[in-house]
Amino acid sequence: MSQPLSDQTIALVKATVPALEAHGLDIVHEMYSRMFQNPEIRDLFNQSHHGDAGSQPRALTGAILAYASNIENLGALAPAVERIAQKHVGLQILPEHYPYVGEALLGAIKAVLGDAATEEILEAWGEAYWFLANILIAREDRIYTEQKETTGGWNGWRDFRVDKVIRESSVISSFVLRPADGEPVMDHKPGQYLTFWFEIPGHPPVKRNYSISSAPNGEAYRISVKREPHGLASGWLHDEAKAGTNLKVAAPAGEFFLAEHTERPVVLLSGGVGLTPMVAMLEALVEADTDVPVHYIHGTHNCDTHAMRNHVRDLATKGRAVQVTDFHQTPLGDEVKGLDYDEAGIITDEWLVANTPVAEADYYICGPRPFLRHAVSTLSLAGIPSDRIHYEFFGPADELLAA
Secondary structure, rough: OOOOOOOHHHHHHHHHHHHHHHHHHHHHHHHHHHOOOHHHHOOOHHHHHHHOHHHHHHHHHHHHHHHHHHHOHHHHHHHHHHHHHHHHHHHHOOHHHHHHHHHHHHHHHHHHHHHHHHHOOOOOOHHHHHHHHHHHHHHHHHHHHHHHHOOOOOOOOOEEEEEEEOOOOOOOOEEEEEOOOOOOOOOOOOOOOEEEOOOOOOOOOOEEEEEOOOOOOOOEEEEEEEOOOOHHHHHHHHHHOOOOOEEEEEEEEOOOOOOOOOOEEEEEEEEEEHHHHHHHHHHHHHOOOOOOEEEEEEEOOOOOOOOOHHHHHHHHHHOOEEEEEEEOOOOOOOOOOOOEEOOEOOOOOHHHHHHHOOOOOOEEEEEEEHHHHHHHHHHHHHOOHHHHHEEOOOOOOOOOOOO
């Protein structure tokens, strides 16, 4: 267990907050520049999130500032620590990687702040870094152990083969994956994701997370992937992956998942390809024969982009209390309301509050960042406590050390 931070360290780290507010992004860019000189460390990161226009540098800048601002109240960062640990496990980050990050962080602080980064300041940030790093290392070790000891579980990268490819819409295809060794796979928690290691000709190794879109069955996983504009990994999957293609896969991870025991109504709210973990949750709820009301609400552009619609409708007929509402933002000319979709336009605040059990439901939300922000804000303003609002977003985590 990490030793508590000294009062002097806490005071010195908090004293750097104004400098971080002014120069944090420069520090982060310098930090990544230093880390990426090592190919092993560079390959741990999703390169599409980096660079001047990338979202990860901005996210990490905010995370470092949040850590410094809350250094004496780290309990406030507990959910963020769990999210980071889960992502690290998916990416196969190990204790031996942490010194590289710490060295790069301290070197970047010194390079950007110059003489203002005194030896005292650097020592304080070194202590603060390792305090958090040791917490993460301990939590990640427990997750790795749980994965290894679970029936069908594994550590590291396991070979899977594509069993079948299913075209779900004009932009989304599903890939059913079975382990190459023919052995069982561990049961995931509905909502979790798999991390993939892609070796695409002409590119460094590529890592991506894709939500599992099926309930656990002990035999296979299904992912449903949207072809992203200029998306290296998603484009390769859509163009090259077919039955028999081998893929390297890490064990399921992620802190966003359906509660094991559902006693309150459940609202599954998604936008676009954010439906993938929701379909896994819906399958699990139907298979469990739950009698709690389930509201599945999904928004997409039109019939062409609407994935898994028939599958969801079939699940609804099997469930005891499942209600499905589909929104098409811009229905095509030949679409029929009540047949191809339920509501035209976007999912509005007023509709969501009026048509879901806000007084008692658990809300699970996934979708593009603007969709997520709006939904979470709407529900919070409606008085729903934060412990009943669960969400997953795309892109990098907005926390310290998230890769």
